Amino acid sequence: MKLNTSRWRDNNSYDFFDTLPIEGLAWECLRRSVSYQRHYLALVVSGAERQPFPAEEQEHWGLRFPGSA
Template sequence: MKPDTSRWRDSASYDYFDDLSVEGLAWECLRRDETYQDHYQSLVKAGSDADPLPREVEQRWGLRFRRAAISLRC
């Protein structure tokens, strides 16, 4: 599904970005990626969009990491 870009110049449309977590910002970027959108649509058509996604898909799009995450906060 393509995001609605009709109001992209309206700064109020992006106010919620100020409160996003790192994960939320990453998702906003990923969901706008046309290659990701196409890949996800192919999974939906194939009926492969169930939880959990195939490991290869999770790794390709950064939805799964090779090792546990560490906190960078001090």
């Protein structure tokens, strides 16, 4: 999964960031993480990407807060 970086200097490519909710912004940053990409690829290869994401994995990637609200 190679990221297309050909338009990284084009400000218009990032206009949508201004309208993202906090979850969307977090996802845009997380999906660019090479470590996360490797982890997701391992899930796909093992056939586990359709299974619920374990709570400890959610915490590891910042998808859930460790404590209660």
